[in-house]
Amino acid sequence: MLRARVVTALALLFALLGVLFLLPKPAAAAAFGLVAAVAAWEWAGLMRIDAAGRVLYGGLMAAFCWQTYAIGQSAFLLFWAGASIFWLLVAAFWLRGRWSMAGNHFVGYGLGVLLIVATWAAMVSLHERGPWVLLGVLALAWVSDIAAYFTGRAYGRRKLAPAISPGKTWEGVAGAVAGVLAFGAVVGFAVGYAASASLAGLLAAAACLLLLTALGIAGDLFESLLKRQAGLKDSSGLLPGHGGVLDRIDSQLAILPPAALLLHWSLS
16 A cells, blocks of 8 residues: 555656646646546545536536636636635534535535636646746645644644544644744745745745645545545545545645635735
């Protein structure tokens, strides 16, 4: 299992780097659209939709991405705003009440379109600003996940959400926060921001990092809840040792749209 996990992780990393740095921007957007279509196929599986319905939903998600790309920035902003509102205002109540999409396909399909297309649009926009920009935001989620995992394994005592994901702890959350702040400091010094920014700017950047870390944890818990309600361990078995695409981008669903929106506002 460990070997499969390492091999798959390396293959995914090289594929991602190839898309980010070698493909022209329209081709990269299409590659991100393929990821969105597969994520939608898995999302429909979590809703317990039949095989034909899952394929149809994946195809429709690709069409939504294409149409959003054709409309452009105005559509991107609407999706980012909608997804951000969900993660900031709705997700906590959803997790607390352990709401389910079972029996309400309209909510399930609509929420899937909102969250997945918003994430795809964020990937496209951040990549257009520069491959390193998108890679940096993706790395933020990776650092958070890795720091939370190892800190939780070493020091975890107090459960974060035992009814949803028994392995997650508050100590893991603290590790994620520390890891992300350290990562932000390193990046800030590397790009020269830390040396030139005011104290207010540094505090604002730290607040944004803390917010994105919290949202990433919420995204992880949200997907864990959907899998638990569907009676599944993984969103699919497409990625040996890693489960499915949704299992790899659960945090990104909650981090990328708000990050793209924050960056748009800050640079407008």
